[in-house]
Amino acid sequence: MLDAYRFAREAGCLEGRLALLDFRRLLDVLARTDGWVDYRLSGVTGDQGQARLRLQVTGRLLLVCQRCLGAAAYDLRIDRLLELAPEGSAPTQEEMEDDNVDILPLDGALAVDALVEDEVLLSLPIAPRHAECALPAAAAGDARANPFAALVALKHR
Numbered sequence: 066m067l068d069a070y071r072f073a074r075e076a077g078c079l080e081g082r083l084a085l086l087d088f089r090r091l092l093d094v095l096a097r098t099d100g101w102v103d104y105r106l107s108g109v110t111g112d113q114g115q116a117r118l119r120l121q122v123t124g125r126l127l128l129v130c131q132r133c134l135g136a137a138a139y140d141l142r143i144d145r146l147l148e149l150a151p152e153g154s155a156p157t158q159e160e161m162e163d164d165n166v167d168i169l170p171l172d173g174a175l176a177v178d179a180l181v182e183d184e185v186l187l188s189l190p191i192a193p194r195h196a197e198c199a200l201p202a203a204a205a206g207d208a209r210a211n212p213f214a215a216l217v218a219l220k221h222r
């Protein structure tokens with residue numbers, strides 16, 4: 066847990082590696098759960114004195130291809146700027162117009178591993194697929210027709 070406002074004010078820097086197995090919410094979309102992601106969190110102060118965090122995450126995930134249900138490699142390249150704001154506070158006009166910054170509602174301490182998992186989940190494609198999937202076109206049609214059934218089948222295997 067991190068005192069994020071202070072971390073931002075003091076231009077802190079934190080680097081680490083997190084095992085995929087610790088990401089409970091991410092496990093559902095992974096074809097393989099070994100491996101890890103590397104992250105780097107830095108504290109930044111905005112032009113108007115805003116407390117911000119820059120989060121960078123890299124790593125290689127194996128997602129479930131929605132056509133053939135095989136493992137499809139996906140390289141994470143996350144680089145996000147997050148502005149800390151008390152929970153429930155309304156964003157200013159300026160903040161809403163700035164596409165480069167997202168608001169991170171936060172009171173109290175920040176769970177860094179949960180933040181990394183949130184950002185990884187947000188960055189994933191909705192329907193991951195091999196760029197060149199080996200599955201024949203006819204069978205691919207079936208998988209596309211009902212990707213959720215295919216996922217359920219996979220989970221119960």
Ligand SMILES: [Zn+2]
Nearest residue numbers: 130133195198
């Ligand atoms: Zn595929």
